[in-house]
Amino acid sequence: MSLRTRRMVRGLALFSALALGATACGGSDDDASDRKEVSAADIDAALDKGGTVTVWAWEPTLKQVAADFEKAHPKVEIDLVNAGTNSEQYKALDNAVSAKKGVPDVAQIEYYALGQYSLTKGVSDLSRFGADKLSDQYSPGPWNAVTDGDGVYALPMDSGPMALFYNKKVFDKYGIEVPATWDEYVEAARKLHKADPKAYITNDIGEAGATTSLLWQAGSRPYQVDGTKVKIDFTDKGAKEYTDTWQKLLDEKLVAPINSWTDEWYQGLGDGTIATLSTGAWMPANFVSGVKNASGDWRVAPLPQWNAGEEAGAENGGSALALPELGRNKELAYAFVEYANSGEGVKTRLEGGAFPATTEDLNSSEFQNTEFPYFGGQKANEIFADSAAHVADDWSYLPYQVYANSIFNDTVGKAYVSGTRLTEGLKAWQDASVKYGEEQGFTVEQ
Amino acid sequence: MGPFAAVFALVFLAPIAYSIYLSLFRDQLIGGTTFVGLDNYTQAFQDDKFWASVGRVSLFLVVQVPIMLGIALLVALALDSGRLYGRDFFRISIFLPYAVPAVVATLMWGFMYGTRFGLLGDVNDAFGVSLPDPLSPDLVLASIGNIVTWEFVGYNMLIFYSALRVIPHSLYEAAEIDGAGQFRVIAAIKLPAIRGALVIATIFSIIGSFQLFNEPSILRNLARNAITTSYTPNYYTYSLSFSGQQHNYSATVAIIMGLITMVIAYVVQLRGMRKGA
Numbered sequence: 001m002s003l004r005t006r007r008m009v010r011g012l013a014l015f016s017a018l019a020l021g022a023t024a025c026g027g028s029d030d031d032a033s034d035r036k037e038v039s040a041a042d043i044d045a046a047l048d049k050g051g052t053v054t055v056w057a058w059e060p061t062l063k064q065v066a067a068d069f070e071k072a073h074p075k076v077e078i079d080l081v082n083a084g085t086n087s088e089q090y091k092a093l094d095n096a097v098s099a100k101k102g103v104p105d106v107a108q109i110e111y112y113a114l115g116q117y118s119l120t121k122g123v124s125d126l127s128r129f130g131a132d133k134l135s136d137q138y139s140p141g142p143w144n145a146v147t148d149g150d151g152v153y154a155l156p157m158d159s160g161p162m163a164l165f166y167n168k169k170v171f172d173k174y175g176i177e178v179p180a181t182w183d184e185y186v187e188a189a190r191k192l193h194k195a196d197p198k199a200y201i202t203n204d205i206g207e208a209g210a211t212t213s214l215l216w217q218a219g220s221r222p223y224q225v226d227g228t229k230v231k232i233d234f235t236d237k238g239a240k241e242y243t244d245t246w247q248k249l250l251d252e253k254l255v256a257p258i259n260s261w262t263d264e265w266y267q268g269l270g271d272g273t274i275a276t277l278s279t280g281a282w283m284p285a286n287f288v289s290g291v292k293n294a295s296g297d298w299r300v301a302p303l304p305q306w307n308a309g310e311e312a313g314a315e316n317g318g319s320a321l322a323l324p325e326l327g328r329n330k331e332l333a334y335a336f337v338e339y340a341n342s343g344e345g346v347k348t349r350l351e352g353g354a355f356p357a358t359t360e361d362l363n364s365s366e367f368q369n370t371e372f373p374y375f376g377g378q379k380a381n382e383i384f385a386d387s388a389a390h391v392a393d394d395w396s397y398l399p400y401q402v403y404a405n406s407i408f409n410d411t412v413g414k415a416y417v418s419g420t421r422l423t424e425g426l427k428a429w430q431d432a433s434v435k436y437g438e439e440q441g442f443t444v445e446q
Numbered sequence: 447m448g449p450f451a452a453v454f455a456l457v458f459l460a461p462i463a464y465s466i467y468l469s470l471f472r473d474q475l476i477g478g479t480t481f482v483g484l485d486n487y488t489q490a491f492q493d494d495k496f497w498a499s500v501g502r503v504s505l506f507l508v509v510q511v512p513i514m515l516g517i518a519l520l521v522a523l524a525l526d527s528g529r530l531y532g533r534d535f536f537r538i539s540i541f542l543p544y545a546v547p548a549v550v551a552t553l554m555w556g557f558m559y560g561t562r563f564g565l566l567g568d569v570n571d572a573f574g575v576s577l578p579d580p581l582s583p584d585l586v587l588a589s590i591g592n593i594v595t596w597e598f599v600g601y602n603m604l605i606f607y608s609a610l611r612v613i614p615h616s617l618y619e620a621a622e623i624d625g626a627g628q629f630r631v632i633a634a635i636k637l638p639a640i641r642g643a644l645v646i647a648t649i650f651s652i653i654g655s656f657q658l659f660n661e662p663s664i665l666r667n668l669a670r671n672a673i674t675t676s677y678t679p680n681y682y683t684y685s686l687s688f689s690g691q692q693h694n695y696s697a698t699v700a701i702i703m704g705l706i707t708m709v710i711a712y713v714v715q716l717r718g719m720r721k722g723a
Contacts, residue, residue: 091688098693120475206671228476257562259670264563400475406675406689413671417583436690441476 038129038331046331050075053332056083056093057108059157059319061352065345069336076332086110090402097122097326105327106337109154110319111145112209115225115399118153123322125151129334134342140393141315142357154320155341156357158349160280161388162213162303162316165287168376169297170199170272178301182245185276185304189254192275200256201249203265203274206416208408209316211242214278216395217314218242218306222430225396231445232398232433234426241306243422250415250422257416270294278303280316281384285353288374295373300380303387313390318357355384362388400440404433468697475691486698495676496699500706502587503678507655510591515647517595518602523632525603526610537607541600548597552664555593556581560668581669590661598654602647609643610636645718649711656707659684679703 055066055078066078081104083092090113096103109117117123126132131152135143142156166178171188174195179185189201204210215222220238224231249255256274258265268274269291277283287298305312321337323330339345346358350367361367362385371377398404411432412425430446437444469486473479490496521540525533543551558565559580570576580589613636621631637644659680666673675685679699686696 087689094691116475259667403690406685409670410674410676414583417671439474439692441474 047073052077054079054104055106056104058085061349061354065340103326105333112397112401119399127152141391144393154322159357160317164301166276168299170275179304182304203258204255206413208405213314213316229443266290281355311390313387465697499679511651514595521603522606544601548660583672586672609640613639
């Protein structure tokens with residue numbers, strides 16, 4: 001063997017070693033050691049023993065909850081980490097899971113994203129901790145979102161029944177009535193924009209979450225999910241009602257092309273450029289902190305209806321706390337989640353401005369009678385609670401909604417910046433979602 | 447030789463080998479990881495999104511690179527002519543944008559491009575005109591080209607300028623004795639002398655165009671509907687990997703794109719050198 005060949009062989013050996021190492025990483029080690037029932041006594045024992053629980057969440061009210069929990073259980077340490085907001089955190093979580101390293105013990109996951117994790121068993125079924133017995137505590141919408149069959153994959157943290165936030169000062173100035181239907185909403189949009197060409201009824205540059213929520217309210221059910229069988233169809237009656245109405249707003253350029261959560265957006269909410277927002281009941285805290293100068297200008301009204309006289313509601317946003325399957329200290333982690341989302345922590349979070357998913361709190365007179373100084377003393381929670389009660393609970397998101405939402409602007413977004421119609425955009429979104437579903441091994445029907 | 451081979455294998459060969467290895471598998475939400483042979487490559491060759499992104503950066507390449515290198519060459523010749531007052535000041539000023547990080551540069555230009563809140567919006571308001579929106583789907587590629595040109599003219603200028611400075615002065619003196627004018631000097635002496643630098647700059651620019659990522663990914667925050675998640679091949683691999691969890695397919699696309707870039711850069715180098723012979 002010449003020196004040269006020996007070198008080549010050595011190089012090859014190194015290669016193979018690397019490749020083998022990679023294979024080992026890719027292999028699956030499915031040790032289903034802890035599937036047994038966990039009783040309350042087991043959890044108490046774990047709490048007495050102590051340990052650390054790593055929590056990935058961006059919900060601000062959890063900070064106080066974690067402090068209180070540590071006080072109640074001195075041996076337990078809650079390590080609260082903000083690993084990014086929504087999709088950024090999911091990326092971090094997915095990366096940690098594929099690396100099988102640095103996976104948190106508790107993760108905040110929004111309702112629309114949970115399906116992917118429950119389906120792939122990326123998060124633990126909490127029914128073995130007794131979570132299935134908590135079903136009566138929660139509103140049907142959020143509870144439906146965290147369950148799949150008999151499994152309970154997270155405990156609902158908050159909810160976002162939708163309402164119409166409107167700038168009363170602007171409405172009064174131009175003599176515009178609060179719209180009760182979406183047709184009236186379009187009329188209001190025309191009247192407002194004509195009276196002040198710089199003012200718009202709302203901002204919209206194409207946002208998947210907003211669109212799916214309005215479809216939900218319109219009675220459209222674009223996604224049907226049964227395990228690994230998925231049906232995607234954006235052509236039902238509800239979807240048509242939505243596209244017919246929204247297309248008018250786009251065609252007549254009645255919505256401001258402003259991105260939500262930007263400085264320009266907060267400014268627009270403050271100075272009357274953006275006159276309404278149709279969004280979840282978690283919004284008030286953001287008004288108070290982000291749009292201080294418009295305090296007293298805004299009010300809350302029920303979400304406009306697709307058909308006069310109906311009372312259809314929908315959810316927008318909202319999230320739950322789940323236990324990633326690869327996390328550690330399951331008993332402690334569950335104890336914290338239950339404390340935060342079902343136990344005493346709920347009160348703490350409500351005081352911090354969160355919107356509950358628990359029916360007892362939603363219906364309590366104390367909650368409903370709260371006056372919001374920001375909304376001119378209006379008892380806004382009455383409207384939110386009423387909206388929560390009218391949310392249809394048969395909506396489902398795709399088991400890969402995070403990905404689907406990431407390509408929303410590639411497809412539906414075209415309707416906002418070119419001659420593409422909304423219906424064509426939704427069809428393109430449907431096709432792309434079907435294609436991805438098939439590539440990922442789902443049985444997809446259109 | 448031993449330590450060098452080890453580092454070389456680990457740093458250069460291993461990542462490529464691992465990408466090739468990854469590209470032979472497919473990881474699905476349902477069904478897990480399976481060996482699929484060359485299926486990912488078949489899929490990539492039929493992937494409209496991928497080829498649309500390749501087409502986009504190719505268009506970028508044939509339009510933006512000649513403009514950028516042309517400007518850089520003109521500036522380098524002007525600086526070298528010795529007739530420019532304040533030469534060092536111009537040289538530094540033109541090079542300065544290259545020192546600005548691409549992310550910052552893009553953000554800065556993004557604010558200028560804004561028709562509602564940016565410089566363009568102010569111009570529209572001040573003169574009562576409505577200039578076309580640089581962030582609209584039809585114009586956004588040109589707007590990116592403008593940013594990239596601004597960033598890299600100085601860098602390329604410096605390459606050309608350094609090459610021009612090493613031309614022996616005796617050649618110019620000889621040309622003067624022969625009665626050659628400035629343009630004759632440029633065509634007969636300067637350009638042939640810096641051919642190597644021109645080829646190098648062209649190859650760098652080709653690679654840069656195919657690797658376009660920072661500018662579209664930052665501008666996307668301002669123009670989500672105009673810049674898709676598969677806008678450039680690099681951005682497409684990023685989206686596949688981080689939004690779609692399609693690491694294997696992402697590796698495949700990356701390898702194909704790497705090969706395309708290598709082939710084109712190699713062809714340009716061969717052509718450049720052949721002319722030089």
